[in-house]
Amino acid sequence: MDAFSPPLTRPFFFIMIGTMAKIFSFTYRYFTVPLLSVLAFLLFPFNKKLKEGLKERNYGLGRSYPKKLNNKKTYWFHCSSGEIEYALPLMRKLKEQKDCNILLSWHSPSVLKLIKENSPIDYVIASPWESLSSYNKFIKHFQPERLFIARTDLWPAMLESAKRHNIPSILFAATFVEGSGRNSSFLSRNFYSWVHNLVSQIYCVTEEDKELYLKLNYKGEIFVSGDTRYEQVIWKLQQSSSFPIKLVRDERLIMIAGSTWPEDENHLLPALLKQKHSYRLIIAPHEPSDEHLMPIIAFCENNQLSYKLFSQTHEFSEDVLIIDKVGVLASAYDKSDLAFIGGAFKASIHSVMEGLAAGLICIFGPFHKNNREAIEFQNYELDSKTKLSMANTVDSQENLEQMLKSIFSARENLSSFKLKIKELIQSKAGTSEKISVAVGKTQL
Numbered sequence: 001m002d003a004f005s006p007p008l009t010r011p012f013f014f015i016m017i018g019t020m021a022k023i024f025s026f027t028y029r030y031f032t033v034p035l036l037s038v039l040a041f042l043l044f045p046f047n048k049k050l051k052e053g054l055k056e057r058n059y060g061l062g063r064s065y066p067k068k069l070n071n072k073k074t075y076w077f078h079c080s081s082g083e084i085e086y087a088l089p090l091m092r093k094l095k096e097q098k099d100c101n102i103l104l105s106w107h108s109p110s111v112l113k114l115i116k117e118n119s120p121i122d123y124v125i126a127s128p129w130e131s132l133s134s135y136n137k138f139i140k141h142f143q144p145e146r147l148f149i150a151r152t153d154l155w156p157a158m159l160e161s162a163k164r165h166n167i168p169s170i171l172f173a174a175t176f177v178e179g180s181g182r183n184s185s186f187l188s189r190n191f192y193s194w195v196h197n198l199v200s201q202i203y204c205v206t207e208e209d210k211e212l213y214l215k216l217n218y219k220g221e222i223f224v225s226g227d228t229r230y231e232q233v234i235w236k237l238q239q240s241s242s243f244p245i246k247l248v249r250d251e252r253l254i255m256i257a258g259s260t261w262p263e264d265e266n267h268l269l270p271a272l273l274k275q276k277h278s279y280r281l282i283i284a285p286h287e288p289s290d291e292h293l294m295p296i297i298a299f300c301e302n303n304q305l306s307y308k309l310f311s312q313t314h315e316f317s318e319d320v321l322i323i324d325k326v327g328v329l330a331s332a333y334d335k336s337d338l339a340f341i342g343g344a345f346k347a348s349i350h351s352v353m354e355g356l357a358a359g360l361i362c363i364f365g366p367f368h369k370n371n372r373e374a375i376e377f378q379n380y381e382l383d384s385k386t387k388l389s390m391a392n393t394v395d396s397q398e399n400l401e402q403m404l405k406s407i408f409s410a411r412e413n414l415s416s417f418k419l420k421i422k423e424l425i426q427s428k429a430g431t432s433e434k435i436s437v438a439v440g441k442t443q444l
Helices: 007-046 048-056 084-097 109-114 132-142 156-164 186-196 207-215 229-239 262-274 290-302 329-333 353-357 372-379 397-409 411-427 431-441
Strands: 073-078 100-106 123-126 146-150 169-174 201-204 221-224 253-260 279-285 307-309 320-322 338-341 361-364 381-383 391-393
Touching: 007 156, 007 186, 073 084, 084 100, 084 109, 084 146, 084 169, 084 229, 084 431, 100 109, 132 156, 146 156, 156 169, 156 186, 169 431, 201 207, 201 431, 207 221, 229 329, 229 353, 229 411, 229 431, 253 262, 253 329, 253 353, 253 397, 262 279, 262 290, 262 397, 279 290, 279 329, 290 307, 290 320, 329 353, 353 372, 353 411, 361 372, 361 397, 361 411, 372 391, 381 411, 397 411
Parallel strands: 073 100, 073 146, 100 123, 146 169, 169 201, 201 221, 253 279, 253 338, 279 320, 307 320, 338 361, 361 391
Antiparallel strands: none
16 A cells, blocks of 8 residues: 555545545445346256256255354355365365364355365355355354455455454455456456455465556455465366276377367377378367267268277277266376377367376467466477477467477487476465465454
């Protein structure tokens, strides 16, 4: 604050911020939330996930909570959906260090598919309605010690209720993109300033994130601790079962293409055809539906590429293995020599972190600005001669062909490249340890 406001204007500035906070709180509670609730009820008959989520979120509207937890301290994590991937490492660390309960609330039922049997979570429940009364009832029932929120998943009513009950709230693995909606205008900056100042502590991924949060005039404690998802990706690779298909090796390299869309395959498959004497392909489409798989099969048949479907074989010696089921991609990374990451020829790239954690050179298309690791790991050069980096972007079939040629020419060094990539990923782990230790020491 002091860095941005001249001394004579500070009292007026604080009065203005306090007034705007009251305006935002009133508008959000009495206009925004009711409007969104009406829209949700109008749309839920046409959306399966929304329908299921609304059905489960009746708590606070006459429905009772099933049970109370035991007398241990309860740490409340809220993950709307994919944020659970950032939360699980911290949950495990807290369970290791403290005799506690882990309570998870969610907004989208898709989060339930990401929770495995050996989860550290003691109790899972749909989040209440976004209202103070609903969250007050939730908090009085479960009596959490702290509230943990991953990334940017902030809900004002949840935070206001936690603050009124003197429950510290902690935002971790927090990121802030320059030019995002949070600081794009005077109104959005002040709205997000109000929301973030309901949070007790923020643990950022980078120093750049910290500086941007401070520009929102955040007044709480703020630290740089790193990204918890590195630990989750490493843990998942360690826990994944071995790839159930026997790979018959020859002199060719094996490329895994994960979470691909037709727009990716339009570049990838012709490039593979040109390089079929150097590469074999394991391809895991993002949606392994018949509609998605048939064009891949047709391409193989029309161009004399031998192939097999994952569900119909126990051995892979062909040119292409098509994974026609979900849940096996992680184990396939471990058997591959390099990775093509899908999505970046369509609109936005899927995560490159899994491929990197397996030690694979990653290749992807031009639309990758949504993924920090895709940008960051392009800066880590592996080979000065071929200009190969840990992550590499291509914008056409021809560029992809050239990239594949460069990697094949450096194939004798792939083992050392893999070790370097794994070591760098491993060096970025440990965030959950830092946060759990800091939380234990801090009295909020």
